[in-house]
Amino acid sequence: MKNILVTGGAGYVGTMLVPMLLGRGYKVRVMDNLMYGGKGLLPCFASKDFEFVKGDVRKIEDVRSSLDGMDAVIHLAAIVGFPACKKDPQLAEETNHKATVLLEGLRHDRPLIFASTGSNYGALVGDVCREDSPLNPLTIYGSTKTAAEQYLLKCGNVVVYRYATAYGLSYRQRLDLLINDFVYQAVKNRNLIIYEKSFKRTFIHVRDIAASLLYALEHFNKMRDEVFNCGSNDQNFSKEEVALLIQKRVNYYLHFAEIGKDEDQRNYEVSYEKVNKAGFFTTVGIDEGIDELIRSMAVVQVVNEYSNV
Ligand SMILES: NC(=O)c1ccc[n+]([C@@H]2O[C@H](COP(=O)([O-])OP(=O)(O)OC[C@H]3O[C@@H](n4cnc5c(N)ncnc54)[C@H](O)[C@@H]3O)[C@@H](O)[C@H]2O)c1
Missing domain, CATH: 3.40.50.720 (NAD(P)-binding Rossmann-like Domain)
Incomplete structure (x- = not known):
């Protein structure tokens, strides 16, 4: 092929x-x-x-x-x-x-x-x-x-x-993905409000x-x-765990809200045993991914012409 x-x-x-x-x-x-x-x-x-x-x-x-x-x-x-x-x-x-x-x-x-x-x-x-x-x-x-x-x-x-x-980073970047979005808000807004903090994602x-x-x-x-x-059996995290991993690196205000609901009610853990048995393993860890995202924010511009800040 x-x-x-x-x-x-x-x-x-x-x-x-x-x-x-x-x-x-x-x-x-x-x-x-x-x-x-x-x-x-x-x-x-x-x-x-x-x-x-x-x-x-x-x-x-x-x-x-x-x-x-x-x-x-x-x-x-x-x-x-x-x-x-x-x-x-x-x-x-x-x-x-x-x-x-x-x-x-x-x-x-x-x-x-x-x-x-x-x-x-x-x-x-x-x-x-x-x-x-x-x-x-x-x-x-x-x-x-x-x-x-x-x-x-x-x-x-x-x-x-x-x-x-x-x-993580791509030549066609997306900031709507959970980790990418959390890093963006933490670095650019210095503020992140999270609901359903214990929901697990992978x-x-x-x-x-x-x-x-x-x-x-x-x-x-x-x-x-x-x-x-x-995916990886090592990368099943709750939203709270992701936010705290970012907070280890970036000083920002983190608030866990009682009210609020994600429409995509995903709260799950996944096993990756089968793909590992087939011989495929991931190589990039979440720490590395968060670090590169934080560094990349230096070139991400937030422009809101109606705001003073
Ligand atoms: N990013 C993720 O978290 C994720 C997770 C699981 C699965 N996937 C799957 O991986 C694939 C790629 O996702 P992605 O994150 O790169 O999304 P993306 O939106 O960045 O890329 C999708 C691409 O498809 C093209 N496209 C859309 N409609 C088209 C059409 N009618 N004809 C031709 N091209 C069209 C878009 O122009 C775009 O370049 C998707 O099938 C997605 O469902 C992504």
């Missing part, structure tokens, strides 16, 4: 993955509609093995032509996170679910690696979520990603990862997500037709 199509490759995960693939000698074609721009891919154009195609995964002609000459597909394109999906549920259904069905119908015998999410488990049902735990998505994001991964698993020739919540650094996708590509036959939780 030499020629790899990455859908949604201009995003937070994709812009970390594509340079990694190029560095390993793959030829990479990214297909993306650039809904958040494409700046994060600029350094990739230095490589002759990189190709960019502007296209929409919902459109049959765009998908068909982007598959031409490709040996395998890493499918990242999606409307990501419950607030973005809630804003336009129809777009979320079309992009996350229907476009995956479309891609499935056109990819023929090309292996496919799918980035799914731990959101599929929804509220905690047992003690620790394993791959065979029931799926109970609580948001449109979770339900559209669940429908897509279940369809792909039925069709086969696929590896599905259910990822923990990502954090995390993975974005470079480790990229590494896991590369790993699946290179161990496809061993992992084929299986779903893997992807």
